[in-house]
Amino acid sequence: MTDQAFVTLTTNDAYAKGTLVLGSSLKQHWTTRRLVMLDTLQVSDSMRSVLETVFDEVIMVDVFDSGNFAHLTLMKRPELGVMLAKLHYTLVLANTDDLFEREELSAAPDPGWPDCFNSVVIYQPSVETYNQLLSLASEQGSFYGGDQGILNTFFSSWVTADIRKHLPFIYNLSWISIYLYFPAFKVFGASAKVVCFLGRNIFTISILPLLQQYGLVKYTCSYVNVENVSGAISHLSIGEIPAVGQPVHSEDWKEWWEQGQADYVEADSFDNLKRKLDTYLQ
Amino acid sequence: MLRGRSLSVTSLSGLPQWQVEELPVEELLLFEVAWEVTNKVGGIYTVIQTKAKTTADEWGDNYFLIGPYFEHNMKTQVEQCEPVNDAVRRAVDAMNKHGCQVHFGRWLIEGSPYVVLFDIGYSAWNLDRWKGDLWEACSVGIPYHDREANDMLIFGSLTAWFLKEVTDHVDGKHVIAQFHEWQAGIGLILSRARKLPIATIFTTHATLLGRYLCAANIDFYNHLDKFNIDKEAGERQIYHRYCMERASVHCAHVFTTVSEITAIEAEHMLKRKPDVVTPNGLNVKKFSAVHEFQNLHAMYKARIQDFVRGHFYGHLDFDLEKTLFLFIAGRYEFSNKGADIFLESLSRLNFLLRMHKSEVTVVVFFIMPAKTNNFNVETLKGQAVRKQLWDIAHSVKEKFGKKLYDALLRGEIPDMYNILDRDDITIMKRAIFSTQRQSLPPVTTHNMIDDSTDPILSTIRRIGLFNNRTDRVKVILHPEFLSSTSPLLPMDYEEFVRGCHLGVFPSYYEPWGYTPAECTVMGIPSVTTNLSGFGCFMQEHVADPTAYGIYIVDRRFRSPDDSCNQLTQFLYGFCKQSRRQRIIQRNRTERLSDLLDWRYLGRYYQHARHLTLSRAFPDKFHVELTSPPTTEGFKYPRPSSVPPSPSGSQASSPQSSDVEDEVEDERYDEEEEAERDRLNIKSPFSLSRVPHGKKKLHGEYKN
Numbered sequence: 001m002t003d004q005a006f007v008t009l010t011t012n013d014a015y016a017k018g019t020l021v022l023g024s025s026l027k028q029h030w031t032t033r034r035l036v037m038l039d040t041l042q043v044s045d046s047m048r049s050v051l052e053t054v055f056d057e058v059i060m061v062d063v064f065d066s067g068n069f070a071h072l073t074l075m076k077r078p079e080l081g082v083m084l085a086k087l088h089y090t091l092v093l094a095n096t097d098d099l100f101e102r103e104e105l106s107a108a109p110d111p112g113w114p115d116c117f118n119s120v121v122i123y124q125p126s127v128e129t130y131n132q133l134l135s136l137a138s139e140q141g142s143f144y145g146g147d148q149g150i151l152n153t154f155f156s157s158w159v160t161a162d163i164r165k166h167l168p169f170i171y172n173l174s175w176i177s178i179y180l181y182f183p184a185f186k187v188f189g190a191s192a193k194v195v196c197f198l199g200r201n202i203f204t205i206s207i208l209p210l211l212q213q214y215g216l217v218k219y220t221c222s223y224v225n226v227e228n229v230s231g232a233i234s235h236l237s238i239g240e241i242p243a244v245g246q247p248v249h250s251e252d253w254k255e256w257w258e259q260g261q262a263d264y265v266e267a268d269s270f271d272n273l274k275r276k277l278d279t280y281l282q
Numbered sequence: 283m284l285r286g287r288s289l290s291v292t293s294l295s296g297l298p299q300w301q302v303e304e305l306p307v308e309e310l311l312l313f314e315v316a317w318e319v320t321n322k323v324g325g326i327y328t329v330i331q332t333k334a335k336t337t338a339d340e341w342g343d344n345y346f347l348i349g350p351y352f353e354h355n356m357k358t359q360v361e362q363c364e365p366v367n368d369a370v371r372r373a374v375d376a377m378n379k380h381g382c383q384v385h386f387g388r389w390l391i392e393g394s395p396y397v398v399l400f401d402i403g404y405s406a407w408n409l410d411r412w413k414g415d416l417w418e419a420c421s422v423g424i425p426y427h428d429r430e431a432n433d434m435l436i437f438g439s440l441t442a443w444f445l446k447e448v449t450d451h452v453d454g455k456h457v458i459a460q461f462h463e464w465q466a467g468i469g470l471i472l473s474r475a476r477k478l479p480i481a482t483i484f485t486t487h488a489t490l491l492g493r494y495l496c497a498a499n500i501d502f503y504n505h506l507d508k509f510n511i512d513k514e515a516g517e518r519q520i521y522h523r524y525c526m527e528r529a530s531v532h533c534a535h536v537f538t539t540v541s542e543i544t545a546i547e548a549e550h551m552l553k554r555k556p557d558v559v560t561p562n563g564l565n566v567k568k569f570s571a572v573h574e575f576q577n578l579h580a581m582y583k584a585r586i587q588d589f590v591r592g593h594f595y596g597h598l599d600f601d602l603e604k605t606l607f608l609f610i611a612g613r614y615e616f617s618n619k620g621a622d623i624f625l626e627s628l629s630r631l632n633f634l635l636r637m638h639k640s641e642v643t644v645v646v647f648f649i650m651p652a653k654t655n656n657f658n659v660e661t662l663k664g665q666a667v668r669k670q671l672w673d674i675a676h677s678v679k680e681k682f683g684k685k686l687y688d689a690l691l692r693g694e695i696p697d698m699y700n701i702l703d704r705d706d707i708t709i710m711k712r713a714i715f716s717t718q719r720q721s722l723p724p725v726t727t728h729n730m731i732d733d734s735t736d737p738i739l740s741t742i743r744r745i746g747l748f749n750n751r752t753d754r755v756k757v758i759l760h761p762e763f764l765s766s767t768s769p770l771l772p773m774d775y776e777e778f779v780r781g782c783h784l785g786v787f788p789s790y791y792e793p794w795g796y797t798p799a800e801c802t803v804m805g806i807p808s809v810t811t812n813l814s815g816f817g818c819f820m821q822e823h824v825a826d827p828t829a830y831g832i833y834i835v836d837r838r839f840r841s842p843d844d845s846c847n848q849l850t851q852f853l854y855g856f857c858k859q860s861r862r863q864r865i866i867q868r869n870r871t872e873r874l875s876d877l878l879d880w881r882y883l884g885r886y887y888q889h890a891r892h893l894t895l896s897r898a899f900p901d902k903f904h905v906e907l908t909s910p911p912t913t914e915g916f917k918y919p920r921p922s923s924v925p926p927s928p929s930g931s932q933a934s935s936p937q938s939s940d941v942e943d944e945v946e947d948e949r950y951d952e953e954e955e956a957e958r959d960r961l962n963i964k965s966p967f968s969l970s971r972v973p974h975g976k977k978k979l980h981g982e983y984k985n
Contacts, residue, residue: 254413257423257522264516270528273421277532280475 004100005034005056012042016051023054025092032097090119094193096171105155106165108172108194115159116152119172119196172196303905305892309455311369311448312337312345312891315441315469316462317434319349319397320359320389325562325796326462326487332565335393336884343396346370348444348469350437351385351399360397362387369455373447374398381405382440392565400440402433412439416468419475422525431523438468442476445469449478456481456899458891463487464523467530474533481898483890484534485560488544488793489551490524491515496618496791503813503838506550528552536894538886541815542822544793558890561819562794563883566803566875575780575805575872576865582773582781583607589771590645592668593661593727593758596719597751600643606857607782611649611775612797614761616737620788620811621648623842625738627788627849628755629745634854635754642857645756647782648738649775652761654728657770661727665770667717674713678706723749726759727770780804783864784856788835788849789814798832805872807831809852811845812838823877828852831871 006026010016016039023035037055039048051058099106104124107117123129136154143149152158158165170188173195253267262268314337318327330347338345343366356362365371365386374384383401388394412435417423424431449457460483461470470482491514496502515524531537531552538560539548545556569575587602612619628646635642682701689696725742726733733739738759742748749756766774779785785801785808795816798808810817812834820832827834833852837845859867876882895903 253421254417254423258413258426260425260427260519262423262516262521264512264521268421268521269512270525273525273529274532276421277471277474277529280477281533 005036006031007036007038009038009061010043010051011040013044013047016043016047020050020054021091023051026096027054029092029095031095033100090172090194090196092194094191096193099167099171102167103165105158106167107155107158108167109169111169111172111174116148117155117158118148120167120194121151170194303892305888305895307341307344310344310895311367311452311455311457312341313348313398313445313448313457313459314346314462315348315459315466317350317437317465318462319347320355320399321350321352325794328796329487329562330462331391332563333880333884333887334389334391334395335565336563336880337887338393338395340884340888343367345395347389347395347397348441349397349399350433351383351401356385356387356399359390360385360387360399361390365396369448369451369453370396370398372451373444376447377440377444381407384440384444398444400437400444402436402440405436405440408439409436412436415439415472420471420525420529422522422529424522428522431526434465434526435468438466438470438472441466441469442472442478445473445478445480446476449480456895456902458483458894460485460887460891461530461534464490464527464530467526470530471526471533479898481536481891481894482534483536483538483894484530485538485540485890486527486531486544486548486552487540487562489547490520490527491551492544492547492793493618493791494518494520497615499617502791503546506546509550511551511553535897536890538890540794542818543813543815547793557893558886560886560890561815561883562796562799563880564796564799564803564875564878566879568875573869576868578780579805579868582777583783584781585773586771586778586781588668589665592665594723594749594756595664595667595671595717597723597749599751601641604641605643605645606784607645607647608784608786608853609647609649609778609782610786611647611779612787614650614652615791618789618791619650620790620837621650621738622741623788623790623837623846623849624786625741625745625747625757627846627853628757629747630846630850631853631857632747632753632755634850635857636752640754640857643754643756644853644857645758646786647778648757648759648761649764649778650738650759650761651763652736653731654761655731656729657727658724658729660721660724661770664723671713671717674709678702678710681706723756725749725757726761728761730761776800776804779806782806784808784853786849786853787811787814788837788845790837792816799878802832802871803875803878805868805875807833807856807867807871809833809835809849811835820874824874829867829870830874831867832874 008019008022010019019037023037026035034057035055037051037058038061039051039058040061043051048058099120099122102122104122106122108120110116110118133150133154137150140153143153170192171194173189173192256262257268314330316326316330318324319330321327334347363386365374370386374386377384383404385399385401387397387399389397409432413424416435416439424435426432445457445459457479458481459470459473461467462485464486467484470484473480473482491509491511492502495509495514511524512521515521531548531554536557537548537554538558539545539556540560540562542559545559549555571577586607587605590602590605591598610619610621610624616622628644631644634640635644685701686696725748726739730736730739742757742759747753747755747757760771764771764773764775764778766772766777771778773781779801783806785798785806787795787798787808787810789795789811790813792811792814795810795814798810798814798816801808808831810820810832812818812821817832817834820827821834824830824832833856835845835849835852840848889905892903892905896905
């Protein structure tokens, strides 16, 4: 099917890792649609090569000065037909081609504020819609997260108009919900199709080999296949991963902690932190 | 009440002259940092507040406590004043000039130590920058949603800033800073990261993971070395707090904790063996009358008896003079506090007492706050009925008394059959009728919310202790704090404890244990375990703790069933004691109170301070390696008048002690016993002190 595609976007190498997980998982579950990646200038060439092995098309797009409305550029590509957008840090656990049977604008409710949608969105690109979105952006700005705020404001009827345009929770399962409502997960979890993750554990496991191959990481450790990853998630345990070398703790890294997603399994294990402390203790 | 005790009564005049070298406090500054300075949240407030006098006595104006500012606390507990110390004053001024609010004053408690209090909210605008500082220092970030931890970050950043200002202007003096618990830990981490010239001590009163893991019904102590602690913390969403705790432990020059058992816990949960064990003490107040505490016991016991009369109306077929009051109190942590094993052993005790047709009745109080919906009607009715009977008896007595008086005045012996007229008889019959009760005395005093899921009530139902007449063990769950204004049991906690016979605290997880310590100080025997800090401490310091009223249940090396049986045996043995034996036992228990006084236990803190100075400034300070006071305290030998085994139910005097008065002079000779204790005290620290008199062989100390 060439007029339908799963599309995602990355604006730098760090995000690209997450999209690789998504892409691998879609292929893993035998999607018959195309996989399209929109990337920007900030993505390195080596990363782009990796992306090209996973995605059918990698298309360079312009990002606005504000940097926030990159995803709107998806709207400018009508030749791609109906597509899925912005699967940000998601992993697909089963074949999701059935999403294309839904109409625009179908989307998955945000677990934190279900009257808004995020992550998984199905729509039809159109230049007209795109221009309307742009003018809305310049008038009102976005109440949150760049395009997510804009899109929600624009498609404000989504919340009440048609329940068929509300994707079931299994298309946007979040880790937090599994913790908070475990009994439901026990009953319905097996039918989960898409899971949203923020931690680095998972992409480390699934796309590490790819990154290694292209010299983007220098870790030398064993890894687990993507198949095992999907299975592991449904059993809520990833298993032991051998310690990796000294990770680089950039500012971005602090974000993980602040969202309650410290990688206590490896990168942020206390032994690593201890090494830092020892540098100034005599 | 004044202190003034004759030396003959205290064995602790023979306290080991533990020669901790005096520190040159005039050339030092001591800061003690804790979230609970002037701010009561839990037990650490009690530790700091009670210890203040001893420390202030030693350090004078060179001692400062650092804590968070809260307006209410400031108004009610602190007297504002200006700092006299130059370095401290400059530090306070510098910070206030740069957009902080730092308050200084004297804490209005015994010792009146200086306090430095930071207004956390006022400085919150720095949070982002300080988050970056913490990240740079130790690569730990704090989740947005954890408000408490973010507050601690502000607190720690202000502390580190303050200490920097102080050390910049301290002019030759050396600085010691002691930090309590992970809440104060960031101050330590940042101070070390910035290489401030401070000797640091980190004290933990419990480990974050320890409490969680124990409460999760894990066989904690037998798997201590097997936990993947990073993972356990991560899975419980407390990874950042755990990292703060561990980083503090790692960075401190000296690491201390409150008991041997917590030291073992810390070794595995925090991966560092504590350098010093610093037990928690109390401010022991002695009465000028030596046995005043026995009188108070009698007085408050009478009040509890009144309550029992009301609660058990209609089923009062037991003799209150032969009734023992046991209690357990504390936070409602069913397994950590050992309420589970206690209930099970009560069931077995009941069986034993019934089987032996004992005349003793045991009433057990569970004082553990839970969610309630006010008092239940039955218990209130019980007290009302009792009061009504008392009033009726009183008014009949008045009439009777008058008639008797008149008769005597007339020169007649009144006719016993006519002295009470028909009306009186009717009133009394009606009163008795009102005490008829079909239902059994309730096992709880309040209406509990979720009573079907309540662990204590569920267990009571399972073991079938419903306050039946045939049960010799009665149970009362009082799921609220005691209050002297309660319509049900108008006593505050201290009075209630004094009125009871035995406190039972068979804890599975108890880093120190102020509850049994308080009992001991009031002369009330208690049951504890070798998993409790207090229990470990007593085991080390007292050769025969049972004779001194400290019953230590082994929960560490025995199966739960065996531990339960041991507890049952202790309780049964206690029940079989005569009144005289109980009195003697209470005297002994009360003598242990000096052991729990900060005047003794403060020396461990002194040692920790000495140790940290020797590590931070090795050129200036050293500490003798022979003086660490690990657990070699001194041992109370077995008092000579105690029978060799607790099973002896024979009275120590030939006649029955049923109606003995409390104040009859005891069989054992106080002077003699005290002398013996003094002679037999080992003194590990001062080699010059040679005890005279006969010396017990080492082997005789152990039982």
